[in-house]
Amino acid sequence: MKxxxxxxxxxVDDTLIHIxxxxxxxxxxxxxxxxxxxxxxxxxxxxxRMFSEGRTREELNSAYYRYFTGVVPQLLDSAGSDWATDRLARPEDLFVAPVVEELQRLQGEGxxxxxxSGSFNALLEPIARTLEVPHILATNLxxxxxxxxxxxxxAPQTIGMGKALAVQGFLQHHVASPSRCYAFGDDLSDLPMLNVVGHPVAVGTGTILAERAATANWPVIATSELS
Known part of the structure; x- marks a missing residue:
């Protein structure tokens, strides 16, 4: 065990970063x-229109990526890198400080x-490098x-239940016990992921997820931006 x-x-979105x-x-x-x-x-x-129709997060996620039909992968990668460079130039505006602090505290403990994330690697990789995060489970186009x-x-679509499936597959690959792992999320759609680990944490107060966390006695990270 040691x-x-x-x-x-x-x-990532609205959990580690403000956007x-x-x-x-x-x-x-x-x-x-x-x-x-x-x-x-x-x-x-x-x-x-899709929001007003009550489309699910999975449907919205799929619809988003259809906007890149016919795009050259290298162009999207380059644009994603440029976008991240611009956003990372102002880290105080980008990062949710209390959550980053918790990430760094856990890193210090090994x-x-x-x-x-339902986002994609071109956007996430620069942020991961900045925070020294070695693994990304994200949308693959x-x-x-x-x-x-x-x-x-x-597949798997890393939204809702897909996040849980991605985490479970990752843990099986690394032969790691879910009971000793953590998960952080801000939205009810993160609940399946939070439910598969031993240490779930909700981010932000005044949300349905925060209410579920309080009922389950999970920790909640309060942030003024998300409260």
């Missing part, structure tokens, strides 16, 4: 890469942090025979 690997699984990376990036993509603001206006209108993105995503 040398057994321990992991801490972190949702929703995918939506913030799409604004950057339309304005800074394509220089076509109308693309972003159309995107926002489409997602507003617990290995892992990102678990399908590449077609022509070398371009198809608009589809690969």
């Amino acid at each position: 040398n057994e690997l321990r992991f801490a699984f972190f949702d 929703k990376s995918m939506f913030d990036f799409y604004h950057f993509w339309c304005y800074e890469v394509w220089h076509r603001p109308q693309l972003h206006d159309d995107f926002e209108a489409a997602f507003a 617990v290995i942090p892992v990102f678990v 399908e590449v077609g025979e022509d070398g371009l993105y198809t608009g589809n995503i690969m």
Whole structure:
């Protein structure tokens, strides 16, 4: 038990960072890469409609990646890196300080942090390097025979129950006990992931997840931004 690997699984958007990376990036993509603001206006209108229809997070996540159908992977990677460089230039605006402090405290105790996010690697990798996070479980985009993105995503979809499946697969691969691991999330959709570890932590107060955490006697990290 002494040398057994321990992991801490972190949702990213609104848990470790103040923004929703995918939506913030799409604004950057339309304005800074394509220089076509109308693309972003159309995107926002489409997602507003889907939100009003009560679409699930899984459906919204799938819809988002269809906007990259036909894109060259290298272009998306480059744009993602540029976006992250811009956001990381102001870390005090990007990071949720109390959660980063907890991540670093656990690192000091030998617990290995892992990102678990519906976002994609081009956005997450620079943030992971900054925080010295060695593992990322995120959305993988399908590449077609022509070398371009198809608009589809690969399983498991790292949203909702998919996060739990990704974490379970990761723990099995690393032969680590879920009971000795941590998970952090801010939204009810993170609940399946939180339920598969021994040390779940809710981020933010005044949410449905925080209410569930209080009932279950889980720790809650209060942040003024998310309260």
